[in-house]
Amino acid sequence: MTHELIRVEDVGKTYGSVLALREVSTVVNAGEVTCVLGDNGAGKSTLIKILAGVHQHSSGRMLVDGAATTFGSPREALDAGIATVYQDLAVVPLMSVWRNFFLGSEPTVGFGPLRVLDRKKGKAVAKRALAEMGIDLRDVEQPVGTLSGGERQCVAIARAIHFGAKALILDEPTAALGVKQAGVVLRYVAQARDRGLGVVLITHNPHHAYPVGDRFLVLKRGRSLGSAEKAEITLAELTRQMAGGAELEQLAHELGGVDSESGAG
Ligand SMILES: Nc1ncnc2c1ncn2[C@@H]1O[C@H](COP(=O)(O)OP(=O)(O)OP(=O)(O)O)[C@@H](O)[C@H]1O
Numbered sequence: 001m002t003h004e005l006i007r008v009e010d011v012g013k014t015y016g017s018v019l020a021l022r023e024v025s026t027v028v029n030a031g032e033v034t035c036v037l038g039d040n041g042a043g044k045s046t047l048i049k050i051l052a053g054v055h056q057h058s059s060g061r062m063l064v065d066g067a068a069t070t071f072g073s074p075r076e077a078l079d080a081g082i083a084t085v086y087q088d089l090a091v092v093p094l095m096s097v098w099r100n101f102f103l104g105s106e107p108t109v110g111f112g113p114l115r116v117l118d119r120k121k122g123k124a125v126a127k128r129a130l131a132e133m134g135i136d137l138r139d140v141e142q143p144v145g146t147l148s149g150g151e152r153q154c155v156a157i158a159r160a161i162h163f164g165a166k167a168l169i170l171d172e173p174t175a176a177l178g179v180k181q182a183g184v185v186l187r188y189v190a191q192a193r194d195r196g197l198g199v200v201l202i203t204h205n206p207h208h209a210y211p212v213g214d215r216f217l218v219l220k221r222g223r224s225l226g227s228a229e230k231a232e233i234t235l236a237e238l239t240r241q242m243a244g245g246a247e248l249e250q251l252a253h254e255l256g257g258v259d260s261e262s263g264a265g
């Protein structure tokens with residue numbers, strides 16, 4: 001019943017002499033959300049850049065639709081139906097919402113040298129696709145820069161769905177957002193999932209991951225602390241894994257021990 005879109009098995013990545021990722025395994029199924037959690041430098045972006053064709057893995061295997069795959073470029077990943085939304089690179093701020101929605105794939109009218117942008121159709125299609133996701137913008141002609149961070153993420157998600165992505169990778173879509181905006185983005189993540197996409201959600205925040213996630217891969221300094229299905233792990237346990245219980249206690253001890261030691265080197 002579940003369709004496996006992507007599987008990584010013992011995937012590793014070195015940048016020169018830097019070992020950024022080692023022996024990481026997980027799956028991305030259609031209609032499910034795989035969350036990748038971990039602190040700064042844990043290897044989250046490295047992992048998704050391998051899935052997105054930005055980097056190639058140095059060891060292990062990646063299976064896409066069951067076949068061992070290495071993407072040579074982001075274009076190849078996109079052609080395989082894997083769309084990636086980056087935190088900041090998702091949109092061109094001064095361009096209108098609808099142009100951003102198409103970004104190079106705008107509908108045209110006429111032929112050959114007489115071909116011109118079909119603005120009317122473009123706007124209508126973008127507006128409809130956004131409305132289907134429950135994003136109701138007064139004017140799709142307004143610059144994307146005037147949208148909130150959450151709305152921009154939503155435009156990028158709607159675009160990926162509209163252009164037929166099978167898998168959607170979101171690199172920290174909620175990182176810069178307030179509680180309410182983050183909630184809105186997570187709702188669209190759930191919508192993409194309900195439409196049958198396999199979603200990879202990267203986040204620092206277990207409270208964002210847990211409600212929408214089906215499985216959780218926790219990375220720490222390039223290593224996997226394991227990939228758990230939702231039924232196997234509680235939010236408290238996930239939070240503890242993320243924070244590293246012992247380290248937090250150590251930190252509490254350190255912070256508690258410091259009294260007015262200011263100015264020191
Ligand atoms: N292009 C690169 N060249 C060399 N080292 C890199 C490169 N990209 C990442 N690294 C290193 O690989 C490790 C993992 O980085 P990565 O960006 O995957 O972490 P991350 O989990 O996404 O962190 P963050 O939460 O800060 O985004 C880090 O030690 C980083 O310095």
Ligand SMILES: [Mg+2]
Binds near residue numbers: 045
């Ligand atoms: Mg990152």
